[in-house]
Amino acid sequence: xxxxxxxxxxxxxxRSPPLDLGGPASVTESSNKTRNCxxxxxSGSSPIEFQAQYPDQVLENVLENVLxxxxxxxxxxxxxxxxxxxxxxxxxTRSDLFIGNCYAVSPQRVTARFTRxxxxxxxxxxxxxxxxLMPPNWGAHFTPWVAAMATAYPWLEKVYLKRMSVSDDDLxxxxxxxxxxxxxxxxxxxxxGTSGLAVVASKCRQLRVLDLIESEVTDDDVDWISFFPExxxxxxxxxxxxxxxxxxxxALERLVARSPSLKKLRLNRLVSIGQLYRLMIRAPQLxxxxxxxxxxxxxxxxxxxxxxxxxSALAAAFAACKSLVxxxxxxxILTDYLPAIYPVCANITSLNFSYANINAEQLxxxxxxxxxxxxxxxxxxxxxxxxQAVAATCKELRELRVFxxxxxxxxxxxxxxxxxxxxxxxxxNLRSILYFCQRMTNAAVIAMSRNCPDLVVFRLCxxxxxxxxxxxxxxxxxxxxxxxxxxxxxxxxxTSGLLTDKAFSYIGEYGKLLRTLSVAFAGDSDMGLKYLxxxxxxxxxxxIRDSPFGDAAxxxxxxxxxxxxFLWMSSCRVSRRGCREVARxxxxxxxxxxxxxxxxxxxxxxxxxxxxxxxxxxPRDDTPKFVEIL
Amino acid sequence: MGFEETExxxxxxGNNGGGSGTEVAEVVRKRGFSETESDVTDNVDLKLNLSSxxxxxxAKDKAKSLMNKEKNLLPADPAKPPAKAQVVGWPxxxxxxxxxxxxxxxxxxxxEESEKNMGLGLTLVKVSMDGAPYxxxxxxxxxxxxxxxxxxxxKMFSSFxxxxxxxxxxxxxxxxxxxxxxxxxxxxxxTYEDKDGDWMxxxxxxxxxxxxxxxxxxxxxGKEAVGLAPRAMEKCKNRS
Numbered sequence: 067x068x069x070x071x072x073x074x075x076x077x078x079x080x081r082s083p084p085l086d087l088g089g090p091a092s093v094t095e096s097s098n099k100t101r102n103c104x105x106x107x108x109s110g111s112s113p114i115e116f117q118a119q120y121p122d123q124v125l126e127n128v129l130e131n132v133l134x135x136x137x138x139x140x141x142x143x144x145x146x147x148x149x150x151x152x153x154x155x156x157x158x159t160r161s162d163l164f165i166g167n168c169y170a171v172s173p174q175r176v177t178a179r180f181t182r183x184x185x186x187x188x189x190x191x192x193x194x195x196x197x198x199l200m201p202p203n204w205g206a207h208f209t210p211w212v213a214a215m216a217t218a219y220p221w222l223e224k225v226y227l228k229r230m231s232v233s234d235d236d237l238x239x240x241x242x243x244x245x246x247x248x249x250x251x252x253x254x255x256x257x258x259g260t261s262g263l264a265v266v267a268s269k270c271r272q273l274r275v276l277d278l279i280e281s282e283v284t285d286d287d288v289d290w291i292s293f294f295p296e297x298x299x300x301x302x303x304x305x306x307x308x309x310x311x312x313x314x315x316x317a318l319e320r321l322v323a324r325s326p327s328l329k330k331l332r333l334n335r336l337v338s339i340g341q342l343y344r345l346m347i348r349a350p351q352l353x354x355x356x357x358x359x360x361x362x363x364x365x366x367x368x369x370x371x372x373x374x375x376x377x378s379a380l381a382a383a384f385a386a387c388k389s390l391v392x393x394x395x396x397x398x399i400l401t402d403y404l405p406a407i408y409p410v411c412a413n414i415t416s417l418n419f420s421y422a423n424i425n426a427e428q429l430x431x432x433x434x435x436x437x438x439x440x441x442x443x444x445x446x447x448x449x450x451x452x453x454q455a456v457a458a459t460c461k462e463l464r465e466l467r468v469f470x471x472x473x474x475x476x477x478x479x480x481x482x483x484x485x486x487x488x489x490x491x492x493x494x495n496l497r498s499i500l501y502f503c504q505r506m507t508n509a510a511v512i513a514m515s516r517n518c519p520d521l522v523v524f525r526l527c528x529x530x531x532x533x534x535x536x537x538x539x540x541x542x543x544x545x546x547x548x549x550x551x552x553x554x555x556x557x558x559x560x561t562s563g564l565l566t567d568k569a570f571s572y573i574g575e576y577g578k579l580l581r582t583l584s585v586a587f588a589g590d591s592d593m594g595l596k597y598l599x600x601x602x603x604x605x606x607x608x609x610i611r612d613s614p615f616g617d618a619a620x621x622x623x624x625x626x627x628x629x630x631x632f633l634w635m636s637s638c639r640v641s642r643r644g645c646r647e648v649a650r651x652x653x654x655x656x657x658x659x660x661x662x663x664x665x666x667x668x669x670x671x672x673x674x675x676x677x678x679x680x681x682x683x684x685p686r687d688d689t690p691k692f693v694e695i696l
Numbered sequence: 697m698g699f700e701e702t703e704x705x706x707x708x709x710g711n712n713g714g715g716s717g718t719e720v721a722e723v724v725r726k727r728g729f730s731e732t733e734s735d736v737t738d739n740v741d742l743k744l745n746l747s748s749x750x751x752x753x754x755a756k757d758k759a760k761s762l763m764n765k766e767k768n769l770l771p772a773d774p775a776k777p778p779a780k781a782q783v784v785g786w787p788x789x790x791x792x793x794x795x796x797x798x799x800x801x802x803x804x805x806x807x808e809e810s811e812k813n814m815g816l817g818l819t820l821v822k823v824s825m826d827g828a829p830y831x832x833x834x835x836x837x838x839x840x841x842x843x844x845x846x847x848x849x850x851k852m853f854s855s856f857x858x859x860x861x862x863x864x865x866x867x868x869x870x871x872x873x874x875x876x877x878x879x880x881x882x883x884x885x886x887t888y889e890d891k892d893g894d895w896m897x898x899x900x901x902x903x904x905x906x907x908x909x910x911x912x913x914x915x916x917x918g919k920e921a922v923g924l925a926p927r928a929m930e931k932c933k934n935r936s
Contacts, residue, residue, distance in 0.1 A: 196788075198784055280790065
């Protein structure tokens with residue numbers, strides 16, 4: 067059973083220890099240990115066979131009871147490696163399944179080993195697919211999974227999918243197969259529409275959670291909200307802010323009214339502020355609210371109606387939500403209404419303004435109250451001045467994301483190193499930052515590395531490709547070097563700006579805990595990638611685009627690739643020859659070579675996109691035309 | 697070996713530490729186009745503005761070894777900053793988020809199309825260059841004239857072309873009077889496929905018509921564009 071230790075690769079990268087894919091040795095080892103177990107626990111002079119069976123069974127029962135309490139994936143992985151008994155016991159008691167790459171293992175293998183699963187999480191496409199770097203229909207289909215689970219896990223309660231292709235039929239199959247189904251969370255998924263949602267709403271009688279996050283939902287002209295039966299009174303979370311079609315508001319209002327357990331409600335862009343008000347007064351128990359458009363509907367605006375009282379009425383509604391901790395939405399914000407949220411500012415820990423095109427002054431009026439804020443997503447329209455205000459008030463800030471209003475290169479950006487410096491000085495507890503800007507300096511990045519030593523995630527996106535430090539004109543090597551050197555807990559890094567191989571030597575030297583790395587338009591030579599592959603032992607997910615790394619660099623990572631979830635290289639310098647060599651040297655890697663464009667004329671040996679990942683199953687059988695597996 | 701580090705650039709007298717990468721555009725900008733032209737033939741001996749770590753390398757040897765590769769396309773027009781062509785998936789903002797904001801600005805509902813062009817009125821066309829390993833995509837509506845476009849394309853493709861600066865650069869084929877010189881040489885010629893499927897020389901029709909009808913652009917070697925020459929020649933004859 068070569069699969070035993072190998073299975074661990076489907077575990078979450080940050081939980082399981084890196085494992086060797088070697089097979090036979092470990093199998094023998096576990097058999098030996100089993101025999102030892104038997105020998106030790108036996109008593110008396112009964113025949114070996116009798117001794118062998120009974121203590122095994124006791125052991126497994128005991129184990130099951132103990133292992134039941136193990137929740138951490140890493141602990142479970144470790145436990146399953148002890149010996150065969152433990153492997154079986156752990157498999158029987160594992161109720162939460164995490165598949166980090168849907169192609170690393172097959173649904174059949176999973177359902178054969180784990181038989182009592184209640185909750186499944188599956189991740190599909192690589193992240194760069196979000197940015198159109200890969201043609202659609204690459205794969206990651208939910209269909210085979212739902213088919214296998216339908217028979218194997220009749221008591222399945224929860225499904226979490228990220229970057230999977232989910233069809234309406236899949237949703238129907240899910241709704242039909244799991245009578246106790248409670249939670250459906252779809253993040254960055256596509257392939258389904260309102261008709262699939264309607265089936266889930268109507269047939270999943272035990273549904274508690276329906277969360278659609280940043281997913282593409284086609285408008286099938288089906289009024290899915292109406293499909294929740296009157297008996298559906300248990301809803302705890304309804305998130306549909308990404309759905310781009312009108313929902314039947316009356317049906318929604320009735321649903322909210324009969325759901326006293328509803329804690330999370332995130333409305334889509336097409337819900338007006340008046341409708342928001344009506345929903346809020348029916349659900350003062352909300353903890354998470356997505357406000358929808360936060361604007362008056364088009365009809366109202368066309369008629370020129372003023373609703374001056376709405377602000378105070380709305381403020382009262384907000385004030386009534388005493389448990390509100392997470393606020394988002396503001397999709398088409400009418401800034402006149404901003405004061406309505408003041409009553410909740412003091413309590414909120416998470417605020418998502420990343421669709422609200424507000425300026426520094428408008429932000430200040432809100433943020434000055436937000437002393438408890440830990441998570442803040444915002445647009446760069448607030449400028450450096452707005453960030454300074456954040457730094458002044460939000461001392462508990464853990465996560466900051468600054469998105470660009472205008473995501474083009476070569477324009478004057480409203481935020482810069484000034485904002486970053488201010489944040490670093492004010493928010494010393496920062497753990498995670500995503501910062502889009504047009505200009506940056508090494509000094510500010512170095513300052514952040516010193517002021518915020520607890521950083522776990524540092525993602526800087528200088529939008530102009532290969533931009534140097536705009537004051538010194540030097541590469542951004544020293545800034546990123548300081549980050550990996552000073553932020554000793556760093557596990558995720560995204561680089562940008564002008565970077566030489568030196569930056570990568572720093573990352574290789576100091577990035578010992580680094581698991582996820584994103585590189586674009588950086589480096590000078592193969593050495594850059596070599597530094598990474600040779601220096602970062604915990605590297606799990608490496609995505610690289612438009613960087614001059616070639617076959618020599620690719621081949622320098624053979625010792626490490628089995629420890630990784632995937633490697634993505636697009637528009638680099640790798641050739642088919644090099645990729646084939648990897649495929650030959652590493653039989654358990656699936657090496658996918660793709661073009662982003664079928665009609666494209668490319669040089670014969672050139673590889674536009676390389677996506678490779680470890681797998682127990684070998685090449686998948688659902689590759690589209692533009693994918694070739696070497 | 698990285699192409700960027702050996703990219704040949706025009707070093708200005710008195711220009712200190714022009715840096716690398718995108719600073720090239722600023723460097724060249726300071727000279728008038730005519731100056732650029734005349735310097736072209738001197739560029740075998742030009743100052744190679746390599747990144748600092750390459751100090752010890754004999755740049756000329758490297759340059760010679762790369763002569764066989766694609767020619768350099770000069771970023772031209774000094775008067776205004778070359779518009780940067782959009783690169784697919786950069787900056788890494790999810791199309792979902794980009795679409796949302798675009799929708800807010802235009803206050804109309806966004807399309808559900810997965811095709812990137814639609815719904816936002818983009819005019820993305822593929823631009824390929826003979827010899828370049830892969831093609832780029834460009835939004836034609838970002839540019840106001842052939843000049844803008846040629847600047848952007850030159851910048852875009854210069855990042856993986858090295859060699860002498862012997863060509864007149866893309867500037868020339870936008871200039872009809874130089875068309876003949878160009879076509880007879882071994883320089884690059886931009887061509888495009890229009891709605892009818894015909895391959896035309898870029899510059900043949902007024903800019904607006906070009907944006908409407910262009911489906912894709914191919915920058916071919918001058919010699920291969922000979923078949924298109926008659927049209928251009930006729931056009932020139934008609935005008936002169």
